[in-house]
Amino acid sequence: MLRDAAEAHDLVYILGIREKPIAESWSLIFQECSGASEEDESRGGDTYWIGVGRYGQWGCYGEVIECELTPSRQPTLPIMPPSDTTDLRLVFTDQTAMDLRLPTEVHFTLRLPDQQLQIIKRGLVRVLTSGRPSSCPRLLRV
Structure with a gap:
């Protein structure tokens, strides 16, 4: 269960979602693409970046195919x-x-x-639609 979210606007926009509000907790990090160069384009870095783990230990550029936020299923x-x-x-x-x-x-x-949920909604749209158009999710429902 992820219980904390924050955003930063330093050089680029970053959205972070984590287990706890402490630096070493497991997290998802979404970073907006910012002004990709020809070199970035040639190596596939002309899109958003995603990181997971403690301190974003694993990461890559793009490709989220679908992203969906829904209320958890209600008990019957x-x-x-x-x-x-x-x-x-x-x-x-x-x-x-x-x-x-x-x-x-x-x-x-x-x-x-x-x-914080509003931050996530706004941030996911901002990040996942940045960069090359072909890297945008085919489904983005927040």
């Missing part, structure tokens, strides 16, 4: 309280999944205050 029993979590589903290309050491389809449960 009337005596159970409604869920206050959100599901983040990401589908990667085979190469991206291998680079990130993740399956091609992953689900993360987010338990965040509404303000």
Whole structure:
């Protein structure tokens, strides 16, 4: 379960989602593409960057095929309280999944205050639509 989110606007825009609000916790990092050069284009670095792990220990450029945020499924029993979590589903290309050491389809449960959830929605759209158009997800639903 990921319980913290933040964004930074230094040289480039970065969105981070992590387990706990401490630096060494496991995290997902999404970095916006900023002014790619011809050299970046030739090596595939003309798109957004994704990092996972502690301190973003595994990372690569692009390719998220699908990105979807949905409210977690509600329990069916009337005596159970409604869920206050959100599901983040990401589908990667085979190469991206291998680079990130993740399956091609992953689900993360987010338990965040509404303000941080809004940061994630805004940040995912900003990052995943940056860079070369062919690297934009075919499904981006936030």
